[in-house]
Amino acid sequence: MDTERLSGKKALITGGAQGMGAAIAKHWAAQGAAVCVADINEEGIAKVAQEIRDAGGQATHFTLDVTDEDQAIAAVAHVVKEFGEINLLLNNAGVNKPTIFPDTPKENYDFIMNVNAWGSFNVMKQVSKQMIAQGARKDYPYKIINVGSILSREAFLDVIPYSMAKHAVLGLIKGGAKALVQHNITVNGYGPGVVATELWKQLDKDLVDIGMFEKQGQSMDSLAENMILMKRYSYPEDVQGTASFLASPESDYMTGQLIMIDGGMVMQ
Numbered sequence: 547m548d549t550e551r552l553s554g555k556k557a558l559i560t561g562g563a564q565g566m567g568a569a570i571a572k573h574w575a576a577q578g579a580a581v582c583v584a585d586i587n588e589e590g591i592a593k594v595a596q597e598i599r600d601a602g603g604q605a606t607h608f609t610l611d612v613t614d615e616d617q618a619i620a621a622v623a624h625v626v627k628e629f630g631e632i633n634l635l636l637n638n639a640g641v642n643k644p645t646i647f648p649d650t651p652k653e654n655y656d657f658i659m660n661v662n663a664w665g666s667f668n669v670m671k672q673v674s675k676q677m678i679a680q681g682a683r684k685d686y687p688y689k690i691i692n693v694g695s696i697l698s699r700e701a702f703l704d705v706i707p708y709s710m711a712k713h714a715v716l717g718l719i720k721g722g723a724k725a726l727v728q729h730n731i732t733v734n735g736y737g738p739g740v741v742a743t744e745l746w747k748q749l750d751k752d753l754v755d756i757g758m759f760e761k762q763g764q765s766m767d768s769l770a771e772n773m774i775l776m777k778r779y780s781y782p783e784d785v786q787g788t789a790s791f792l793a794s795p796e797s798d799y800m801t802g803q804l805i806m807i808d809g810g811m812v813m814q
Contacts, residue, residue, distance in 0.1 A: 551794055553578035556629040558621060560612055560669055561639030563590025565743035566693070569782035570636060570789045571595075575603030577790060582625045584610035585639065604629075612639045612665030618672040631680050634793055635673045637666045637692040637715075642745065644704045644752045655707045662711035666692055666718055670733075674726060682730035690726070691792050692719050694737040696808045704758055712737075716804055723802030732801040736788050739808030740769050740779040775810025 552574055559574075561567040562583035568590070571581045575598040583591045583598075583605060591607035598605035606628045610621045625632045641661045645654050670690055682688045698716040701709035715735065722733035740746065746766065753765045770779045785807050791797055792805070806812055 551577040555579035557634035559636040563587035566782045567638040573786040580604040583607045633688045642708045658707040663714040688731045690733045692735040737806045
């Protein structure tokens with residue numbers, strides 16, 4: 547691993563208490579980035595940040611509800627106070643709760659759209675303001691990475707609000723790229739498929755509860771066998787390389803793009 551690949555990067559990572567967010571926070575720190583791990587899970591982010599420091603990396607943590615504007619502003623201020631500036635954002639926080647349409651209650655729609663769509667927009671808005679105020683050098687673009695999904699390009703009957711929210715993230719990537727290019731800020735993203743994380747463990751239980759599968763563990767195996775070209779589901783480590791590429795100078799000439807990391811579920 548190149549321990550200097552992300553040297554000079556000062557990053558805010560939302561949804562960093564576990565799963566992909568935690569894995570990428572550790573991976574970026576090992577490559578020289580200073581990272582702020584943010585989440586509503588206070589115990590989780592403190593643990594991840596401490597693990598990074600114990601490994602010799604630079605990390606802080608901040609309790610953040612991505613749907614709260616004041617908290618998003620405070621999170622950005624915290625990163626600037628700790629690291630001097632913010633030049634990298636991973637908008638990773640997300641939630642899901644399967645329901646069968648048309649029996650989807652409004653509270654389910656509101657919950658999913660509020661965190662995944664508005665939450666991503668809210669944090670990106672506040673980070674962008676700070677980045678613009680700082681002023682990116684022409685040879686050193688600031689970077690925003692929004693986490694999409696296979697459902698940024700697909701939709702399934704049991705996760706329609708989530709599909710809508712992740713389509714919104716794709717719109718945020720495209721529109722954000724056009725809005726921020728004049729400030730030398732790139733906006734890209736990646737779209738995971740089926741990833742073995744705490745979120746998917748809960749989704750697996752939920753899918754059994756609504757009758758989509760008969761027993762726990764069946765959903766991931768079934769999707770791997772029937773929908774994933776590579777015939778296996780993924781792990782957080784499978785997305786680390788692409789996330790690091792998008793954070794690094796190697797992607798400086800990219801903006802407005804969503805890269806799929808799904809084992810071949812969605813062909814573009």
